[in-house]
Amino acid sequence: MDISxxxxxxxxxxLAQTATxxxxxxxxxxxxxxxxxxxxxxxxxxxxxxxxVGDRLAICTVIGFPNGYSTTAVKVFETADAxxxxxxxxxxxxxxxxxxxxxxxxxxxxxxxxxxACGERILKVIIETCLLTEDEKVxxxxxVSASGADYIKTSTGFAGGGATREDVxxxxxxxxxHVKIKAAxxxxxxxxxxxxxxxxxxxxxxxxxxxxxxxxxxxxSTC
Numbered sequence: 131m132d133i134s135x136x137x138x139x140x141x142x143x144x145l146a147q148t149a150t151x152x153x154x155x156x157x158x159x160x161x162x163x164x165x166x167x168x169x170x171x172x173x174x175x176x177x178x179x180x181x182x183v184g185d186r187l188a189i190c191t192v193i194g195f196p197n198g199y200s201t202t203a204v205k206v207f208e209t210a211d212a213x214x215x216x217x218x219x220x221x222x223x224x225x226x227x228x229x230x231x232x233x234x235x236x237x238x239x240x241x242x243x244x245x246x247a248c249g250e251r252i253l254k255v256i257i258e259t260c261l262l263t264e265d266e267k268v269x270x271x272x273x274v275s276a277s278g279a280d281y282i283k284t285s286t287g288f289a290g291g292g293a294t295r296e297d298v299x300x301x302x303x304x305x306x307x308h309v310k311i312k313a314a315x316x317x318x319x320x321x322x323x324x325x326x327x328x329x330x331x332x333x334x335x336x337x338x339x340x341x342x343x344x345x346x347x348x349x350x351s352t353c
Contacts, residue, residue: 180216190219196288198223254281260291275306285315292316302330
């Protein structure tokens with residue numbers, strides 16, 4: 131698979147608590163240079179990043195991150211604020227406690243409410259697979275499919291586990307045809323990236339792929 135095919139599916143990500151504007155600006159520069167699908171950044175930087183990149187790059191941010199247990203009203207407000215500040219894409223975290231309590235209608239209602247606040251922007255729903263049983267994952271594939279969301283996403287990367295090949299394959303087998311898949315968390319190599327794409331992922335949430343490409347280019351320039 132050509133490297134450009136991988137990069138165009140990457141949400142180039144920096145969500146560390148210590149992230150600074152200089153680091154976010156560098157992330158945006160790399161996103162533009164390597165033509166990534168977007169940069170995924172904390173909400174507090176969205177307005178600044180939008181002003182910096184203009185229309186050269188999509189801006190993604192996270193809602194209810196990383197634990198997902200904000201109220202629905204707070205998630206809707208966060209989403210509306212992010213859109214107002216210039217976000218093109220929203221990655222929301224579901225309420226995992228509601229999954230464990232089997233509060234399926236409330237989960238569906240929350241995703242629909244956030245989608246309404248997104249308008250025409252892309253919504254990705256993070257279900258945090260490492261905390262779920264297989265039956266819960268399948269049920270959430272059904273809920274996300276019914277919600278109007280655009281993507282189902284594996285992980286925040288903050289809960290002790292990330293994307294696995296098994297989970298991406300499970301998503302591919304259980305979501306409706308209109309729902310795309312984002313693998314995120316722990317994607318550390320081009321081989322990983324290619325494997326997830328072949329299994330059905332349309333997006334990859336990672337901070338490492340662009341770094342690998344840059345390091346490879348640097349190595350070649352010194353030869």
